[in-house]
Amino acid sequence: MPRVKDLDQTDLSNSKTILTCEIGKLFLRQNFLERRIDGLKLLSDVSYTCGRILEGGSSAQILTEKQIESEERKNKMVDQVVEMICKDGEVLNEIFTKQRTHG
Amino acid sequence: MQRAEKILNFLMTKEALSDEDRELIWNASEINDGDMQVELFKVLSGGAQNMKKVDRVYFLERVGQVKPEDMIGRHIELITEICTTMRGANMSEEVVLKGLEMLWTIVMRSENKCSLLIVNRAALGYSDILSRMSIIQTIEQAEKLAETMSTKKMGYVIVKILSRVLKSSFRPPTGHPEIENASDMVDHLEQRYNLLQLVIEEFQSYMGRVRAEISTGREDLKGDL
Numbered sequence: 001m002p003r004v005k006d007l008d009q010t011d012l013s014n015s016k017t018i019l020t021c022e023i024g025k026l027f028l029r030q031n032f033l034e035r036r037i038d039g040l041k042l043l044s045d046v047s048y049t050c051g052r053i054l055e056g057g058s059s060a061q062i063l064t065e066k067q068i069e070s071e072e073r074k075n076k077m078v079d080q081v082v083e084m085i086c087k088d089g090e091v092l093n094e095i096f097t098k099q100r101t102h103g
Numbered sequence: 104m105q106r107a108e109k110i111l112n113f114l115m116t117k118e119a120l121s122d123e124d125r126e127l128i129w130n131a132s133e134i135n136d137g138d139m140q141v142e143l144f145k146v147l148s149g150g151a152q153n154m155k156k157v158d159r160v161y162f163l164e165r166v167g168q169v170k171p172e173d174m175i176g177r178h179i180e181l182i183t184e185i186c187t188t189m190r191g192a193n194m195s196e197e198v199v200l201k202g203l204e205m206l207w208t209i210v211m212r213s214e215n216k217c218s219l220l221i222v223n224r225a226a227l228g229y230s231d232i233l234s235r236m237s238i239i240q241t242i243e244q245a246e247k248l249a250e251t252m253s254t255k256k257m258g259y260v261i262v263k264i265l266s267r268v269l270k271s272s273f274r275p276p277t278g279h280p281e282i283e284n285a286s287d288m289v290d291h292l293e294q295r296y297n298l299l300q301l302v303i304e305e306f307q308s309y310m311g312r313v314r315a316e317i318s319t320g321r322e323d324l325k326g327d328l
Contacts (some may be wrong), residue, residue: 013125040106054116082119085110092124095107095132096143 009038014077021046021084036094043091050078074103104142111146115153125158129165144177150183153169159185159198167205172216176224182206183228187200201242203232210260211251226260230267238279241272249269249296260306 007015020042027039053074063071085091111128122126132143147162154162163185166178186202189195201252208227209217217225233244245268254262273285282288292298317325 037106040110044106044109047109048311049115051109054113078117082114082117085114086119086121086124089121089123089127091110092127095104095110096127 003093006024008070008075014073017046017049017077018080021081025091028091040095043085046081047085053078065075104139104146105141107161108146112150112153115150115155115158118155118157120158122161123324125161131161137321141177144181148177148180148184150184151181152188152189152190154185154191156195156198157187159195160201163201163205164178170216171209174217174221176221176289179206179209179221179228181223182304183231184233199232206232210264211257222260223263226264228268230271231266233264233268236272238272238277238282242279242282242288242291244268245272246295249292249298249301252298252301252305253296255305255308258301262302262305263324 024039024042024046027035027042030036030039056071114124128147129145132140132147132184134140151159166182169178170288182202182205182318186199189198206225210222210229218313233241236244245265248265248268250259252258252265269285273288275282275284280290289298
């Protein structure tokens with residue numbers, strides 16, 4: 001486990017996004033509608049952040065090696081988020097199934 | 104449901120939706136809950152720009168399975184958005200032609216039990232899609248419209264579509280060597296299909312239908328004369 005002081009801005013930002021995604025999923029499993037709505041908000045924020053990263057990836061500017069490496073780590077994090085959201089169809093089930101949405 | 108929009112857009116951008124996921128989403132649109140249905144269609148239409156071909160084909164096919172009498176404006180909107188939000192390398196002729204065919208069927212089959220509102224919306228959607236197509240494809244479709252008019256079927260809707268297409272799709276430069284503007288296209292249709300005569304005949308036929316309706320007591324249509 002790396003120490004926080006050894007992490008750079010990209011690592012910190014990635015960890016924050018992953019953690020937010022985990023908390024969002026956890027909230028989404030709760031039996032209280034308000035908590036589930038909070039979970040959905042967190043996952044929505046995570047999706048927005050990841051969407052921005054994907055948009056940024058198409059930039060035509062020339063990147064330094066360090067920037068390329070940082071972009072790769074961000075893209076890996078985005079793939080990890082996709083995996084977390086899609087795992088077992090749990091998140092989409094929570095959103096698109098009536099008894100949970102209106103519970 | 105609106106909070107789900109960003110999640111859905113993100114997953115579609117990453118091409119991460121499975122067949123089961125798409126089915127789950129579509130089934131939610133069929134739950135008999137007005138608000139949820141409206142919101143879901145808003146989310147789907149809003150997210151159409153992020154859909155990959157597989158998502159577009161899937162949702163088009165599902166809308167195609169809706170019974171004509173159950174068709175709502177949101178279905179038409181979804182078909183139109185799916186076909187008009189493709190850009191560059193993501194452009195799929197298969198998707199566009201499928202969407203056009205679906206809207207054409209809604210417009211042309213007056214026996215299909217769709218309401219007039221839906222037919223009019225489908226006509227608007229049809230011309231919106233055409234305005235995003237290449238000039239060659241648009242000319243082909245305009246010819247198809249003129250040809251259909253000569254069959255005297257749904258003439259008033261065809262006139263509506265054709266006039267919108269002529270206004271929006273033939274602004275110079277068109278990139279076509281012979282048809283450089285809307286006027287050239289009108290000349291082309293006039294030469295080939297006798298367009299003006301067809302429009303006049305359709306107008307006369309329309310007025311005849313209005314008179315017949317008025318004689319059966321539809322006083323509100325007098326303004327149309």
